[in-house]
Amino acid sequence: MTVLDVQDVTKVYGDGDTAVHALRGVRLAVDEGDYVAIMGASGSGKSTLMNILGCLDVPTGGRYLLDGLDVGALDDRRLAILRNRRIGFVFQSFNLIPRMSALANVELPLAYGGVKAAERRRRALAALEQVGLADRVDHEPNELSGGQQQRVAVARALVTAPALLLADEPTGNLDTRSTADVLGVLDRLSADGRTIVLITHENDVARRAKRVIRLVDGRIVEDRRTAPVGRPAIRSGGDELRADDR
Secondary structure, rough: EEEEEEEEEEEEEEEEEOEEEEEEEEEEEEOOEEEEEEEOOOOOOOHHHHHHHHHOOOOOEEEEEOOOEHHHHHOOOHHHHHHHHEEEEEEOOOOOOOOOOOOOHHHHHHHHHEEEEEHHOOOOOOHHHOOOOOOOOOOOHHHOOOHHHHHHHHHHHHOOOOOOOEOOOOOOOHHHHHOOOOOOHHHHHHHHOOOEEEOOOOOOOOOOOOEEEEEEEEEEEEEEEEEEEOOOOOOOOOHHOOHHHO
């Protein structure tokens, strides 16, 4: 199954002589279970592409289908539902709520999705165990190392069983040991069949992926596979976007 299908996507900011062409006809397909690293220098368009893949922005031209849904055909409410149910975000700065425990932070996306408290707790505990933090569930972010905070963020991204795990420079604020811990978690998730798209400028991080894509001036100039796509991820049927939400 194709999770991401980007068809001739363009993104232009402004108009006339001052227009900035951030993306210039990008074509990209990512199958279920793939692990893709997107690389590029500052100004290459990788951040713009990440925002479009994460449904945080819309393209100027072309089409983007996520898990079979045409993102351009969705209104703001449906886009919000799509982001909550289909995409797990991991950011460089962790974005954890300071006065909440690791468990409560991981439960947040489920709370926004209307999942009942007992089920939220069960799934959040399972996600924290998956990233090796079953013994830190009651700790607040300031009681955790940077690597542990990022693993909490990964657990939060996983708890909705998303179609896509989208990580933006997830090791950018980490030391060498913490970077290895977080990348080890992503390796295990990939081996389990998760679909991962990683935005990075670090070659050592990109080498962990099964496929490396390089952007220059809004165009894909390299698309290199380093390992075969893994087996499909298993997702809970309870997290499917209902037909009336499409």
